[in-house]
Amino acid sequence: xxxxxxxxxxxxxxxxxxxxxxxxxxxxxxxxxxxxxxxxxxxxxxxxxxxxxxxxxxxxxxxxxxxxxxxxxxxxxxxxxxxxxxxxxxxxxxxxxxxxxxxxxxxxxxxxxxxxxxxxxxxxxxxxxxxxxxxxxxxxxxxxxxxxxxxxxxxxxxxxxxxxxxxxxxxxxxxxxxxxxxxxxxxxxxxxxxxxxxxxxxxxxxxxxxxxxxxxxxxxxxxxxxxxxxxxxxxxxxxxxxxxxxxxxxxxxxxxxxxxx
Numbered sequence: 001x002x003x004x005x006x007x008x009x010x011x012x013x014x015x016x017x018x019x020x021x022x023x024x025x026x027x028x029x030x031x032x033x034x035x036x037x038x039x040x041x042x043x044x045x046x047x048x049x050x051x052x053x054x055x056x057x058x059x060x061x062x063x064x065x066x067x068x069x070x071x072x073x074x075x076x077x078x079x080x081x082x083x084x085x086x087x088x089x090x091x092x093x094x095x096x097x098x099x100x101x102x103x104x105x106x107x108x109x110x111x112x113x114x115x116x117x118x119x120x121x122x123x124x125x126x127x128x129x130x131x132x133x134x135x136x137x138x139x140x141x142x143x144x145x146x147x148x149x150x151x152x153x154x155x156x157x158x159x160x161x162x163x164x165x166x167x168x169x170x171x172x173x174x175x176x177x178x179x180x181x182x183x184x185x186x187x188x189x190x191x192x193x194x195x196x197x198x199x200x201x202x203x204x205x206x207x208x209x210x211x212x213x214x215x216x217x218x219x220x221x222x223x224x225x226x227x228x229x230x231x232x233x234x235x236x237x238x239x240x241x242x243x244x245x246x247x248x249x250x251x252x253x254x255x256x257x258x259x260x261x
Contacts, residue, residue: 014034097116158202
């Protein structure tokens with residue numbers, strides 16, 4: 001693929017990224033490639049990339065979308081090889097590090113100017129605040145779904161709440177490049193994974209659904225409080241108290257109070 005992209009007008013460089021670029025791939029890894037070019041060349045480079053990919057294996061799925069100042073192309077071939085191309089302006093590539101990418105085409109040695117590695121990641125206070133408030137909001141919607149007897153919706157709610165607990169764990173990971181969800185076991189601790197695995201997966205039974213919400217809240221809220229304190233984030237006490245009162249008033253269940261105890 002790199003040879004097919006060589007000498008393309010407007011291509012500044014081409015890098016192997018993701019787990020292959022870091023040298024941490026396994027048999028299930030996809031292929032992540034970063035191309036550097038000015039924005040007016042992004043569409044043409046994406047088209048050339050798909051054409052080169054088609055020459056090697058028929059593309060059965062393709063999705064192309066703007067991604068910030070860049071362009072992201074997801075492709076899957078007939079042999080189910082997953083290939084992602086991210087076309088970026090050169091200036092944005094400075095956020096990478098040498099140990100996160102492998103140069104394929106790099107005539108100006110852009111790779112050589114990168115730092116050796118990225119510093120450990122830290123939790124983003126704004127993102128943590130968003131996760132916490134969304135968790136409380138979704139808990140507050142439980143009485144609505146219960147009142148309407150929307151049990152399938154409540155099953156979905158359990159999975160979304162579990163996802164927020166997962167996101168809270170990921171936010172605490174020091175990995176500079178967190179990759180995707182298919183690398184979850186490399187991002188969170190064994191203890192955190194054990195908690196996620198222990199969470200119930202209820203069917204459309206009212207009692208089981210309420211219990212599942214309670215179990216996830218028991219795991220999420222103390223963890224979120226500790227993280228908020230460490231990051232010096234103001235806890236949404238008023239919102240939590242109003243939501244707890246609302247849930248108790250409508251269902252008789254003291255979910256948030258139980259979790260905070």
